[in-house]
Amino acid sequence: MKDLAPYIERIEKKLNELELPTKPVKLYDPLRYFLQIGGKRIRPALVILGQKLFSPSASEAYPQALSIELFHNFTLIHDDIMDNAPLRRGQQTVHEKWNSNIGILSGDALLIKAYQKLAEGAGERLESLMEVFNSTALQVCEGQQMDMDFEERIDVTISEYIEMIRLKTSVLLGGALEIGAIMADASDAHRRAIRQFGENIGIAFQIKDDILDLYADPDKFGKQVGGDVIANKKTMLFLSALSVAGGPQLEVLKQLLEETNIELKLKRTKELFDHLNVRDMCHERMDDHYKRALNALDTIDVADQNKTALRSLAQYLIERDL
Amino acid sequence: MKDLAPYIERIEKKLNELELPTKPVKLYDPLRYFLQIGGKRIRPALVILGQKLFSPSASEAYPQALSIELFHNFTLIHDDIMDNAPLRRGQQTVHEKWNSNIGILSGDALLIKAYQKLAEGAGERLESLMEVFNSTALQVCEGQQMDMDFEERIDVTISEYIEMIRLKTSVLLGGALEIGAIMADASDAHRRAIRQFGENIGIAFQIKDDILDLYADPDKFGKQVGGDVIANKKTMLFLSALSVAGGPQLEVLKQLLEETNIELKLKRTKELFDHLNVRDMCHERMDDHYKRALNALDTIDVADQNKTALRSLAQYLIERDL
Incomplete structure (x- = not known):
């Protein structure tokens, strides 16, 4: 991850320097606020890594990196409204601090x-x-709509779920890398391969997220352990359990969705998941996508040292504790 | 207006043929629905007129025209949520027929x-x-935010209001024409002039809209006469009255905002507006912007016959009864 640090620092600086008008105050203040409550800035860093993979000495495509980060934040502002979420990264969401209308409109802006940043200095690559x-x-x-659709369904299959997280989360990692590759004038085949790498890392990353929700070390994990369980989210853990649970276990699983005693709900759910070996099932899937990602990276014929940063980022994303 | 009819027909056809995926159903069905409940399609027609002004024989830039119409419809879907409007063109709004989340997300899409349409066939003009x-x-x-800000203020000045409608409504007419001009490879000076024409026509158009709300012939007007008065909207009529009302009249004007008897409220407001000559004040402003528009058009050195369609459209927009 230390390969990334200088890029992320620069991205953070560029974000702070982003020129936003002052008026109307209620349009632009929420954006200034939201862009500064933080974030890992992994996505914009991927633009730079995608570029450096094919053109190590090129000057970094920060406008395009910022474009991806702005897009990501736009989705967060609107998703938070849709999910009725009061907090993001421990801070008030835009619609909570102001109101929904301001969340909608400032998100649009x-x-x-x-798009403005995407076009900056793009020339013929635009x-x-x-x-x-x-x-x-x-x-x-599309992924966000699928996610909302799934809330009203119990019969979501694992492959539907993977497709949802591919769309909602992973294509943006793939897209960020491909945008970097375009800025390095990479070939079509190279663009496809790096996108494949990104999408598979993204899926592995999301599965890891789902596992951590229940199996993270509470001392290291930044948020409430079991939050997804409490919210009855259909995560990879839940859907894996659903796919192997026998008749009586299925009944228990459904009853647990109704359980109002939080402590009991968490304890019993974890017992059932452990019994069904759900954690291992998820790890297998995660590893499968991780391997596919590395295979895609292997097909790219550039000097192996150019790939180091991407390999270590991939490893970090699936080995992280939080 | 008959100059426009063939273009508008073609635009309508292209809109019907617009390729939208079927799934997720709740993401794309609302768009299909909303794009087909109609609209005057003036804005996309302006793209074509802007192009034909400078390049009469060029094949029409329908993708860019559609882009402007899609953008306009995106703003309508989101504005309807923000305004809590149940109806649009006599039909249910998206958030009313589905829900707010679907309105937000399908609007985003x-x-x-x-943007996809904007790029289609754009080549080096992109x-x-x-x-x-x-x-x-x-x-x-920015215009939409100003409009929302104005709802909470009584002390809006006429020049603030003009700036708000310039941003919220007029720049899109100017932008549509300029996009047409770009597709005709017009010079920078020509692009500026046609944008000026569009912005001023847009302001005149909106003032006309404000006047019609109260002074339209109820038999010809498609909607409730006085709707803006009932909703206490700060229109050009209201703000003109505010700007010239003396002490006692100002009191009456403010009291009328609180009046709950709709019939009485409409009658008294109209009496006060008539007494203050507010309608003439608005007509003068409208004519001023109409003339500025025509002056801008005059500065453009192309064959006069190329300007006929734009002149008659401008005339129609300020002389219309509905």
């Missing part, structure tokens, strides 16, 4: 700013950048 | 589709198109 950005952005919307 | 589209789109957001 942020998406437009993302057409390719727009193709990738637009199809990625639409897929992210 | 529509904005992205607008960079200029993006510049105009992005700055226009941001200004529209």
Whole structure:
């Protein structure tokens, strides 16, 4: 991860320097606020890593990196409204601090700013950048809609779930890398391969997220352990349990969704998951996507040292404790 | 207006043919629905007129025209949520027919589709198109925020109001024309002039809208006469009255905002507006912007016959009864 640190520092600086008008105050203040409550800035860093993979000496494509980060924040502002979430990274969400209308409109403005940054210094690459950005952005919307659809269903299959997280989370990692690759004038085959790497890392990353929810070390984990269980979220853990549970276990699983005693609900759910070996099932899937990602990276014929940063980032994302 | 009819027909056809995926159903069905409940399609027609002004024989830039119409519909879907409006063109709004979350997300997807269309066949013009589209789109957001801010204020000045409608409504007409001009490879000076024409026509159009709300012929007007008065909207009529009302009249004006008897409220407001000559004040402002528009058009050195369609459209927009 230390390979990334200088890029992330620079991205943070560029974000702080982002020019936003002062008026109307209620349009732009929420954006200034939200962009400064933090975030890991992994996605914009992927733009730079995607570029450096193919063109190590090129000057970094920070406008395009920022574009991806602005887009990501736009989705967070709107998702938080849809999910009725009061907090993000421990801070008030935009619609909570102001109101929903301001969340909608400032989110819209942020998406437009993302397009402005995408075009900055793009030159002849703009057409390719727009193709990738637009199809990625639409897929992210599709993933969010699938996620909302799933809330009303109990019969979600694992492959439907993987497709949902691919769209909602992973295509943006793939898209960020591909946008970096475009800025390095990479070939179509190289662009496809790096996108594959990103999408599979993204899926592995999300499965890891699902596992950590219940199996994280509470001392290291930044948020409430079992939050997904409490919220009855259909995570990879839950759906894996659903896929192997026999008749009586299925009944227990469904009853646990109704359980109002939180402590009991967490304890029993964990017991059932442990009994069904759900954690191992999820780890296997995660490893499968991790391997696919590394295989995709292997097909790219550039000097192996160019791949080091991406390999260590991938490893970090699936080995992290939080 | 008959000059426009063939273009509008074609735009309608292209909108019907717009390729939208089927799934997720709740993401794309609302868009199909909303795009087909109609609209005058003036804005996309302006793209074509802006193009034909400078390049009469060029094949029409329908993708860019559609882009503007998609963008406009995106703003309507989101504005309807913010305004809590149940109806649009006599039909249910998206958030009313589905829900707010679906309105937010399908609106987002529509904005992205607008960018996709903008890039279609743009070639080397894409960079200029993006510049105009992005700055226009941001200004529209700023105008919407100002409009919302004004709801909470009584002391809005006429010049603030004009700036608000310029941003919320007019820049999109100017932007549509300029995008057409870009597709015709017009010079920078020509682009500026046609944008000036569009912005001023847009302001005149909106003032006309405000006047019609109270002074339309009820038999010809498609909606409730006095709707803005009932909703206590700070229109050009109201703000003009506010700007000239003396002490006692000011009191009456403020009292009328509280009046709950609708019939009485409409009658008394109209009496006060008539007494203060508010309608003439608004007509003068409208004519002023109409003339500025025509002056801007006059500065453009192309064959006069190329300007006929724009002149008659401008005339129609300020002389219309509905």
